[in-house]
Amino acid sequence: xxxxxxxxxxxxxxxxxxxxxxxxxxxxxxxxxxxxxxxxxxxxxxxxxxxxxxxxxxxxxxxxxxxxxxxxxxxxxxxxxxxxxxxxxxxxxxxxxxxxxxxxxxxxxxxxxxxxxxxxxxxxxxxxxxxxxxxxxxxx
Amino acid sequence: xxxxxxxxxxxxxxxxxxxxxxxxxxxxxxxxxxxxxxxxxxxxxxxxxxxxxxxxxxxxxxxxxxxxxxxxxxxxxxxxxxxxxxxxxxxxxxxxxxxxxxxxxxxxxxxxxxxxxxxxxxxxxxxxxxxxxxxxxxxxxxxxxxxxxxxxxxxxxxxxxxxxxxxxxxxxxxxxxxxxxxxxxxxxxxxxxxxxxxxxxxxxxxxxxxxxxxxxxxxxxxxxxxxxxxxxxxxxxxxxxxxxxxxxxxxxxxxxxxxxxxxxxxxxxxxxxxxxxxxxxxxxxxxx
Numbered sequence: 001x002x003x004x005x006x007x008x009x010x011x012x013x014x015x016x017x018x019x020x021x022x023x024x025x026x027x028x029x030x031x032x033x034x035x036x037x038x039x040x041x042x043x044x045x046x047x048x049x050x051x052x053x054x055x056x057x058x059x060x061x062x063x064x065x066x067x068x069x070x071x072x073x074x075x076x077x078x079x080x081x082x083x084x085x086x087x088x089x090x091x092x093x094x095x096x097x098x099x100x101x102x103x104x105x106x107x108x109x110x111x112x113x114x115x116x117x118x119x120x121x122x123x124x125x126x127x128x129x130x131x132x133x134x135x136x137x138x139x140x
Numbered sequence: 141x142x143x144x145x146x147x148x149x150x151x152x153x154x155x156x157x158x159x160x161x162x163x164x165x166x167x168x169x170x171x172x173x174x175x176x177x178x179x180x181x182x183x184x185x186x187x188x189x190x191x192x193x194x195x196x197x198x199x200x201x202x203x204x205x206x207x208x209x210x211x212x213x214x215x216x217x218x219x220x221x222x223x224x225x226x227x228x229x230x231x232x233x234x235x236x237x238x239x240x241x242x243x244x245x246x247x248x249x250x251x252x253x254x255x256x257x258x259x260x261x262x263x264x265x266x267x268x269x270x271x272x273x274x275x276x277x278x279x280x281x282x283x284x285x286x287x288x289x290x291x292x293x294x295x296x297x298x299x300x301x302x303x304x305x306x307x308x309x310x311x312x313x314x315x316x317x318x319x320x321x322x323x324x325x326x327x328x329x330x331x332x333x334x335x336x337x338x339x340x341x342x343x344x345x346x347x348x349x350x351x352x353x354x355x356x357x358x359x360x361x362x363x364x365x366x367x368x369x370x371x372x373x374x375x376x377x378x379x380x381x382x383x384x385x386x387x388x389x390x391x392x393x394x395x396x397x398x399x400x401x402x403x404x405x406x407x408x409x410x411x412x413x414x415x416x417x418x419x420x421x422x423x424x425x426x427x428x
Contacts, residue, residue, distance in 0.1 A: 096370065
């Protein structure tokens with residue numbers, strides 16, 4: 001059975017969904033990702049779904065669940081690259097992913113993760129003075 | 141209608157076809173329905189002669205109105221009314237073209253009447269039949285118009301929802317006119333599409349030009365804002381007039397999770413700050 005690769009980049013985990021999600025794949029990803037977070041002690045998770053063309057209520061809920069689980073495991077989660085059709089579908093399904101941060105591109109997602117973690121004092125990196133901590137999603 | 145009443149008509153159409161056609165053409169040229177500027181007489185004659193053939197076939201077949209020969213006749217009528225409408229004939233002129241066949245048929249029926257007692261019934265049958273055909277052409281024309289109106293409405297829908305770029309990473313969507321479900325759908329799609337294209341971080345939805353906001357419209361707005369947020373863009377709603385603010389509160393619509401500003405200028409200022417731009421006068425102190 002195929003799995004979605006989870007890449008480690010420094011203190012972040014990067015998941016890019018390049019294939020059509022089906023239910024078992026989503027369940028496998030959920031298990032793999034939570035395992036990897038505890039294993040690596042990752043502080044942030046970035047899930048890129050720019051290649052995802054279609055979602056149903058199950059996949060939508062899985063994305064929300066995965067994000068919440070990562071949050072409970074103390075890793076900030078950013079979902080990036082959601083396609084308009086996917087966004088409209090999720091809204092129509094009533095899944096507005098509360099508590100999940102979103103960004104348009106992977107690059108911005110990374111920047112958002114960094115700024116969130118920097119604001120929480122988790123990351124010692126030179127600050128480049130932006131205020132994206134106030135972006136998308138409710139406060140922690 | 142009983143066959144006895146149209147059998148005389150069938151006879152006339154069969155035996156006096158040439159005479160009817162000629163008289164019809166003469167009437168056409170004399171009457172107001174003739175438009176030599178739109179269609180040459182030869183073409184009119186072609187149409188008339190085909191129509192007579194089909195009519196003769198339909199009446200002579202003895203089939204009910206759903207028969208294949210009637211259907212062929214109806215199809216032909218539809219095709220001429222469509223082509224005539226395209227050529228610039230008014231529906232009245234097209235109907236008059238069909239109706240003007242009455243006079244020659246009337247004369248011929250009268251000439252050939254074997255039993256004067258039957259004549260009124262035969263004439264009545266003929267009249268209702270031709271009226272029916274003329275109405276048919278009008279119905280087809282109207283249908284074509286309706287389709288055209290629907291298409292234009294669709295085009296207007298797309299035209300009326302421009303998404304403009306205000307700054308790097310800032311889009312604005314000035315909405316004008318009444319919002320309904322179909323329109324908000326288009327608005328939502330075009331906004332999200334543009335967010336992807338331009339990589340915008342902030343989108344401003346300006347509803348200054350929206351006369352009324354009801355629960356449905358508010359819900360659509362919230363959906364659009366949520367969808368944009370899911371894609372990673374912030375939405376600001378601006379141009380909320382006092383009455384609309386009052387309506388929204390009275391309706392119990394919850395806009396607490398949505399940034400709202402009174403004017404587009406305020407929203408733009410907020411958007412600039414969100415994207416990290418500072419705004420200030422050249423001499424004064426910066427206050428973005």
